[in-house]
Amino acid sequence: MIDLYDVTIIGGGPAGLYTAFYSGMRSLKTKLIEARNDLGGVVTHFYPEKTIYDLGGIPGIKGEALVSQLQTQAETFQPRIVKNQTIARMEKQTDGTFKLTSTNGDLHYTRRIILAVGSGTFEVNxxxxxxxxxxxxxxxxxxxxxxxxxxxxxxxxxxxxxxxxxxxxxxxxxxxxxxxxxxxxxxxxxxxxxxxxxxxxxxxxxxxxxxxxxxxxxxxxxxxxxxxxxxxxxxxxxxxxxxxxGFQFGLGELEQWGMAIENNGILVDQRMETSIKGIFAIGNAALYPQKLYLIAAGFVEGPTAVNSVKHDLDPDAPSQAMVSTHHHFFTEKA
Ligand SMILES: Cc1cc2nc3c(=O)[nH]c(=O)nc-3n(C[C@H](O)[C@H](O)[C@H](O)COP(=O)(O)OP(=O)(O)OC[C@H]3O[C@@H](n4cnc5c(N)ncnc54)[C@H](O)[C@@H]3O)c2cc1C
Incomplete structure (x- = not known):
C-alpha cells in the first residue's frame, strides 16, 4: 500500500531540518530524506567546530550544537526522517502527486516536494x-x-x-x-x-x-x-x-527534472515554488533576486514554502501557522 505524505523535504541541512519543524506546526504529514548518514548538511561536514555568530538572538553557537538543536526541534512533531538515501528521480503522477526514487531504488510518495538540497550532494576531493x-x-x-x-x-x-x-x-x-x-x-x-x-x-x-x-x-x-x-x-x-x-558539489539527477536552474541555483517565485508546480526550493538551493546565502535565510524560506504547500492542499487554511507562543501544541504542553 502506498504511504502518501503531504510534503517530502529533500535535504537534511539547516533549512530542511527547520522546515520539518514548521511543517509540523502546520499539521502536515512530513517526511525528510537526507543523502548522508548524518544531518546538518554543510555545517556538520565543513565547520562543526566553528562558532556561528550571525543567527538572530544567538550571539554565538558551535556548528554541531546548532545542528543538534535543529534536530531536536525538527523531531517535535515526529516527521519521518530517512537517512542514507539520495533522491534521483521524480515522476508526476496523473493525480498530481509525485513518486520519488532514490539511488538505492526505494520509492517515496508525496503530494508536494520541498527541495532543501543546498548545492547538492557533496564529496571531498x-x-x-x-x-x-x-x-x-x-x-x-x-x-x-x-x-x-x-x-x-x-x-x-x-x-x-x-x-x-x-x-x-x-x-x-x-x-x-x-x-x-x-x-x-x-x-x-x-x-x-x-x-x-x-x-x-x-x-x-x-x-x-x-x-x-x-x-x-x-x-x-x-x-x-x-x-x-x-x-x-x-x-x-x-x-x-x-x-x-576542495569539494565536488552537484545537483546530480535533479538537473534532469526540468526545473529552471541558473548557476546551480533552482529558480523560485515568491511562494518558493520552482518552475514545476508542486515542487518548492529553499535554503542554498533556491535562487531569486537578492538571495541571501545564510542559514537564517532558510529559516524564512522554509516556512514560506510550507505555507504555500498548506494553501495548495487546503485553500481554506490560515495563510500561516499560529505563532508558537499561541500554538496549541506548545500552550497545551506548558
Ligand atoms: C565554511 C563555511 C562556513 C559558513 N559559515 C556560515 C555562518 O557563519 N553563518 C551562516 O549563516 N552561514 C554560513 N555558511 C553557509 C551555510 O552553511 C549555508 O547557508 C547552509 O548550510 C545552507 O543550508 P541548506 O540546508 O540550504 O543546505 P546544506 O547545508 O548544503 O544541506 C543540504 C543537504 O541536502 C542533502 N542533499 C543534497 N542532495 C540530495 C539528494 N538528492 N537527496 C537527499 N539529500 C540531498 C545534502 O547531503 C545536505 O545534507 C557557511 C558555509 C561554509 C561552507
Missing part, C-alpha cells in the same frame, strides 16, 4: 595516493571535527585555500608544529585576513610542493614525502595530515 586509504580517519583527515585531538602533534596541512589556512591558524597554537604544503607559488585563493591570521604563528609553509607519499604503520602516519617543482623530494615528520583540496 581526496588525496590521489594509493596508500591514503590506509590512514583515513586515523591520521589522515578531510575535515577537522575535534581540534583537540591534534594537541602537541606534528600536523601537515595540504592545500592553500581559506579552509586550509583557517585550520593552520586554528591548530598552530596547540600543535607542536604545523606545516602547510601548497602546490601554488603563493596564496591566491585565500582571503588576506586568513593569511595574516596564519602568519601570526610559526607555521612552516612549503610553496610549489605537493604530497607524494605517506609512510607509517597500522594507520598511524610517521612521515610525509613532499616533492617540489624542481622534482626534489623531502620527508616531513607528521603525526597527522589534513587534506583540504
Amino acid at each position: 581526496k588525496l590521489q595516493l594509493e596508500e591514503a586509504a590506509d590512514y583515513e580517519e586515523t591520521s589522515l583527515f578531510y575535515a577537522v571535527r575535534h581540534p583537540q585531538q591534534f594537541t602537541g602533534k606534528n600536523v601537515v596541512i595540504s592545500g592553500g585555500g581559506n579552509g586550509a589556512l583557517d585550520w593552520a591558524a586554528e591548530l598552530a597554537p596547540i600543535c607542536k608544529q604545523v606545516t602547510v604544503v601548497y602546490r601554488g607559488e603563493k596564496f591566491t585563493h585565500a582571503l588576506e585576513h586568513n593569511i595574516e591570521r596564519m602568519n601570526q604563528y610559526a607555521v612552516q609553509v612549503n610553496f610549489a610542493c605537493e604530497v607524494t607519499g605517506l609512510s607509517g604503520e597500522n594507520g598511524q602516519l610517521r612521515r610525509i614525502t613532499v616533492r617540489d617543482a624542481a622534482d626534489q623530494t623531502q620527508q616531513i615528520e607528521a603525526d597527522a595530515l589534513i587534506v583540504n583540496h
Whole structure:
C-alpha cells in the first residue's frame, strides 16, 4: 500500500531540518530524506567546530550544537526522517502527486516536494595516493571535527585555500608544529585576513610542493614525502595530515527534472515554488533576486514554502501557522 505524505523535504541541512519543524506546526504529514548518514548538511561536514555568530538572538553557537538543536526541534512533531538515501528521480503522477526514487531504488510518495538540497550532494576531493586509504580517519583527515585531538602533534596541512589556512591558524597554537604544503607559488585563493591570521604563528609553509607519499604503520602516519617543482623530494615528520583540496558539489539527477536552474541555483517565485508546480526550493538551493546565502535565510524560506504547500492542499487554511507562543501544541504542553 502506498504511504502518501503531504510534503517530502529533500535535504537534511539547516533549512530542511527547520522546515520539518514548521511543517509540523502546520499539521502536515512530513517526511525528510537526507543523502548522508548524518544531518546538518554543510555545517556538520565543513565547520562543526566553528562558532556561528550571525543567527538572530544567538550571539554565538558551535556548528554541531546548532545542528543538534535543529534536530531536536525538527523531531517535535515526529516527521519521518530517512537517512542514507539520495533522491534521483521524480515522476508526476496523473493525480498530481509525485513518486520519488532514490539511488538505492526505494520509492517515496508525496503530494508536494520541498527541495532543501543546498548545492547538492557533496564529496571531498581526496588525496590521489594509493596508500591514503590506509590512514583515513586515523591520521589522515578531510575535515577537522575535534581540534583537540591534534594537541602537541606534528600536523601537515595540504592545500592553500581559506579552509586550509583557517585550520593552520586554528591548530598552530596547540600543535607542536604545523606545516602547510601548497602546490601554488603563493596564496591566491585565500582571503588576506586568513593569511595574516596564519602568519601570526610559526607555521612552516612549503610553496610549489605537493604530497607524494605517506609512510607509517597500522594507520598511524610517521612521515610525509613532499616533492617540489624542481622534482626534489623531502620527508616531513607528521603525526597527522589534513587534506583540504576542495569539494565536488552537484545537483546530480535533479538537473534532469526540468526545473529552471541558473548557476546551480533552482529558480523560485515568491511562494518558493520552482518552475514545476508542486515542487518548492529553499535554503542554498533556491535562487531569486537578492538571495541571501545564510542559514537564517532558510529559516524564512522554509516556512514560506510550507505555507504555500498548506494553501495548495487546503485553500481554506490560515495563510500561516499560529505563532508558537499561541500554538496549541506548545500552550497545551506548558
Ligand atoms: C565554511 C563555511 C562556513 C559558513 N559559515 C556560515 C555562518 O557563519 N553563518 C551562516 O549563516 N552561514 C554560513 N555558511 C553557509 C551555510 O552553511 C549555508 O547557508 C547552509 O548550510 C545552507 O543550508 P541548506 O540546508 O540550504 O543546505 P546544506 O547545508 O548544503 O544541506 C543540504 C543537504 O541536502 C542533502 N542533499 C543534497 N542532495 C540530495 C539528494 N538528492 N537527496 C537527499 N539529500 C540531498 C545534502 O547531503 C545536505 O545534507 C557557511 C558555509 C561554509 C561552507
